[in-house]
Amino acid sequence: MSYKIAFFDIDGTLLDEEKQIPQDTIDAIREIQEQGVEAVIATGRAPYFFKDIAEKLAINSFVSLNGAYVVYNGVPVYHNPIPRTDVKALVEHAGLHNHSLVFEGHDAFFSNAEAHPQVFDSVTSLRVAQPGFDPGYWEKADIYQIFLHCEPQDEHLYTDVIPGLRYIRWHPFAMDVLTNDGSKALGIAALLKHLGLTAEEALAFGDGLNDKEMLETVGLGIAMGNSHPELLPFADYVTTHVSENGIRNGLRHAGLLK
Incomplete structure (x- = not known):
């Protein structure tokens, strides 16, 4: 499968325990972007909680607030507020x-x-x-x-x-x-529809309990080596720890990096 879009959770996935992005993660995401793969943040955080992270990774699209607010290239494309x-x-x-x-x-x-x-x-x-x-x-x-x-x-x-x-x-x-029906998966589905992509053309990385639906929804769901144990059954593949080239190793498994 040739994946066209990759979704990345933030805490414990893009960020390590010190809330820093490992340099290898920055490099790996830049490398898939140079190949034309869309990199998208998918997080429980609100947009104002990760502006600097998105800028550092040159990512302009995101599924935020656990799927409730979705932006593509700076333009909102989906929102699902709580009644x-x-x-x-x-x-x-x-x-x-x-x-x-x-x-x-x-x-x-x-x-x-x-x-x-x-x-x-x-x-x-x-x-x-x-x-x-x-x-x-x-x-x-x-x-x-x-x-x-x-x-x-x-x-x-x-x-x-x-x-x-x-x-x-x-x-x-x-x-x-x-x-009750909210999840990152709902926002991802909305963005994939907007882009005319299928779930099978997408992969996602996560580590927390709010990543279960996301990993199940995409073609390849990758759990970090530091994931919550209850997330692992929902993953297709478990990569290494966030601080041990976890993102790069997951992208290698997906065939996006050598």
Whole structure:
């Protein structure tokens, strides 16, 4: 199979534990770009969380916010915001349990708690700026994803409470909240349709629980050597660790690099 497009998760895939892009990863992606293969970021992050990463890799297209907001060459081609009724229901339910929320639009994000330690800790782990404070932001803008701040022992408080929402943990204090049908796979499918490509012509790299659907959707799903163990059954191939030429070795397996 001659793959025409490659999707790359960010944290743990493009970025190592120090939130740096290994030089070999930069070189490997440049090499496939020079061959005409489209390189696309596919991440749970919002666009304002990875602008510098995209610039460093000369990538202009992305599937962001776990598939809810998709841009091709700087132009939005798909968006799937959370219904405002579901956001409202979550605001009310989280409020009953004193769990803070961060609302993510496509160009800004705001918390409903000011100087909350769990918000600070989780957002700091991404090495990005802290959110602003605006409890009513969700009433004024489309919200594509929400950070729900609660510890694992409290997850059961949200199970099946709001049927339209699903939750994916990414930090000891935080979970991504997205639409029940939302995933990177949905955004990838929209971009492939826009480009007139088939899933079989695409490959994807990931390492986290929010990459399951993505790896299943594409023609070749590659899990990083440092992946969450629960991701591995969804991969067609497991490459090496992000810091051990994982991207290059995966692209070699795909036949895109020698």
